Amino acid sequence: NAGVTQTPKFQVLKTGQSMTLQCAQDMNHEYMSWYRQDPGMGLRLIHYSVGAGITDQGEVPNGYNVSRSTTEDFPLRLLSAAPSQTSVYFCASSYSAAATGNTIYFGEGSWLTVV
């Protein structure tokens, strides 16, 4: 049981490049989400999914795409990287968002720098 696995851990991109941050969980969790963390801004929700085939926007979705073709995987795609997307990205999952009291587990984070 590996929990929530994110790759890569560190990445440097040039402005305009695209890339995908991978997130996988092996706990059969329905709910998965992506957050970005910037100094003084806390954790801001980018996109989330309540099950395979279902995704929705969070607080800061612009510039990012997601898909949920399987229960296990929830990749985050940066379409055309911008310096403003330099951040630490966390993937998180829980058994269900609908039921209260389900612990949300975070991945270790992905440090992304856009130059």
Add this chain to the structure above:
Amino acid sequence: GENVEQHPSTLSVQEGDSAVIKCTYSDSASNYFPWYKQELGKRPQLIIDIRSNVGEKKDQRIAVTLNKTAKHFSLHITETQPEDSAVYFCAALFYNQGGKLIFGQGTELSVKP
């Protein structure tokens, strides 16, 4: 829209003192309120949570209180220790808006020996 406000942004206390962090939320339908602790360079870790049908919950030196009428909840840490130094985040689950977990801005707690 959904919103969680957290105060203070920084908090410095002497070892052994108590620390209190407060959060307010915008949606009265929110029903789940977790608190996370994040050490430098690491992922957030759940330390305590409370559901909307409970007014207070305690776990050793940590307690959380919830006032649904006022839409605010607080984290209380007693007998603080240097290892309590970290950033603490509150969050609220906005169930009626598709199950979004929205975080406050964080509080950097420093416990001085």
